[in-house]
Amino acid sequence: MTLPAAEEQARRFARVRLAHRTEMQEDYVELIADLIADGGEARAADLAERLGVTPATVANTLGRLKRDGLIEMRPYRSIFLTAEGAGMAARSKERHGVVVRFLGVLGVPDEIAETDAEGLEHHLSGETLEAMRRFADERDRGISPNGTGAT
Structure with missing residues (x-):
C-alpha cells in the first residue's frame, strides 16, 4: 500500500x-x-x-x-x-428523515427503513445524504435517475 x-x-x-x-x-x-x-x-x-x-x-x-x-x-x-x-437533535432528525425517505423510494418497507436508518444516519457524509435527498426528490417529481421523465 x-x-x-x-x-x-x-x-x-x-x-x-x-x-x-x-x-x-x-x-x-x-x-x-x-x-x-x-x-x-x-x-x-x-x-x-x-x-x-x-x-x-x-x-x-x-x-x-x-x-x-x-x-x-x-x-x-x-x-x-x-x-x-437542540441543533444536534434537529440535524440528526433531518438526516434520519432523508435516509428513511430514500429507503422508502427504493421500496424498503417503512418499519425496516426506520430500523436501518438508525445506523445509517450517523455514518453518511453530507454529500451522500444530499445525493439521497436529490434522488428521492426526483422520484417524487416523476424524474428517473437518468434524467428522463419515466420512472
Missing part, C-alpha cells in the same frame, strides 16, 4: 471512529427532543425505557451530555436541551 493510500485509509477509519463517538449523543438528544415535543418533558426513566437500557446507563450518558454542553438537568427535574443540543 502506498503512503497516500495508507493516509486515505487512515482518514476513512478516523471518520468512522468520529461517527461512532457522536452516534450515542445524537440518538439521545434526538430522543430527548421527541419526548419534549410529545409530552412536554424528558425524564431519565423515559429514556431508559425507550432505549432499552438501564437507568445507570442513562445516568452515565446524561452526565457526558451535560459535560459536553448538550443538555441541562438538575436532580428530580426534567432534562432540557441546550441550544447546541
